[in-house]
Amino acid sequence: MTALRAEGAYRRYVLHYYNRFAHWYDLGEFMRRRTRRRAFELSGWRPGERVLDLCTGTGGLALAFAARGASVVGVDIARGMLKRAVAKGSGASAAWLEMDATRLGFPDAAFDVSLLSLALHHMPEAVQVKVLSELRRVTRRRVVLIEPEVPVKPGWFRAWASVASAIDESEYMHEWVRQDLVGTCEKAGLRVDAVETSRFWIHRFLLCGTVRA
Numbered sequence: 278m279t280a281l282r283a284e285g286a287y288r289r290y291v292l293h294y295y296n297r298f299a300h301w302y303d304l305g306e307f308m309r310r311r312t313r314r315r316a317f318e319l320s321g322w323r324p325g326e327r328v329l330d331l332c333t334g335t336g337g338l339a340l341a342f343a344a345r346g347a348s349v350v351g352v353d354i355a356r357g358m359l360k361r362a363v364a365k366g367s368g369a370s371a372a373w374l375e376m377d378a379t380r381l382g383f384p385d386a387a388f389d390v391s392l393l394s395l396a397l398h399h400m401p402e403a404v405q406v407k408v409l410s411e412l413r414r415v416t417r418r419r420v421v422l423i424e425p426e427v428p429v430k431p432g433w434f435r436a437w438a439s440v441a442s443a444i445d446e447s448e449y450m451h452e453w454v455r456q457d458l459v460g461t462c463e464k465a466g467l468r469v470d471a472v473e474t475s476r477f478w479i480h481r482f483l484l485c486g487t488v489r490a
């Protein structure tokens with residue numbers, strides 16, 4: 278499949294899946310709550326700093342930041358997910374925008390801190406590079422990435438990816454399990470300053486700085 282066709286297929290799948298199953302998504306929130314808190318600590322957010330939550334979904338991470346005083350913009354391509362975010366976020370200092378993460382309508386360095394949680398592993402790598410390049414462009418200080426951890430040795434990759442594909446809606450688990458995410462960040466011009474694993478090895482955090490040319 279050409280890169281362009283893969284990108285089209287991925288986008289159609291994301292829209293189809295997330296618009297249809299948005300109302301189920303928060304059932305898994307208990308697995309993500311601690312990770313949201315840790316992401317806030319790792320971000321080093323300071324009062325007054327502007328925050329972007331890219332691919333915000335139903336807004337769980339954006340609202341965790343808003344609850345701690347941040348003004349957040351949550352962006353997603355799937356209207357169904359954003360509708361849930363709006364319903365959950367009434368009264369919070371959060372704004373929600375329907376936008377494609379590969380083409381952000383924000384000026385350079387519009388945000389101090391940007392977040393991208395549990396979205397990259399749904400994308401072909403070429404799309405990931407576009408999304409990360411946009412994150413780098415619109416962020417001034419710190420990018421926090423959160424993705425599934427792969428807590429097994431290479432001999433177990435295939436088995437892990439098969440199990441993960443059955444419980445995660447991503448179509449790309451067999452690629453993801455072998456992907457060098459630090460290398461992908463570097464292709465997009467992000468500097469990876471630290472990597473951390475969550476408790477019980479569920480999630481991986483990457484803390485990135487924006488290397489400006």
Ligand SMILES: C[S@@+](CC[C@H](N)C(=O)[O-])C[C@H]1O[C@@H](n2cnc3c(N)ncnc32)[C@H](O)[C@@H]1O
Nearest residue numbers: 295332333334353354355358377378394395396
């Ligand atoms: C697994 S959900 C993660 C949601 C949220 N970040 C979280 O941590 O719970 C992935 C989200 O990425 C969004 N997404 C995928 N590709 C996107 C794109 N190109 N532009 C904007 N949003 C996208 C999907 O619509 C979906 O809401």
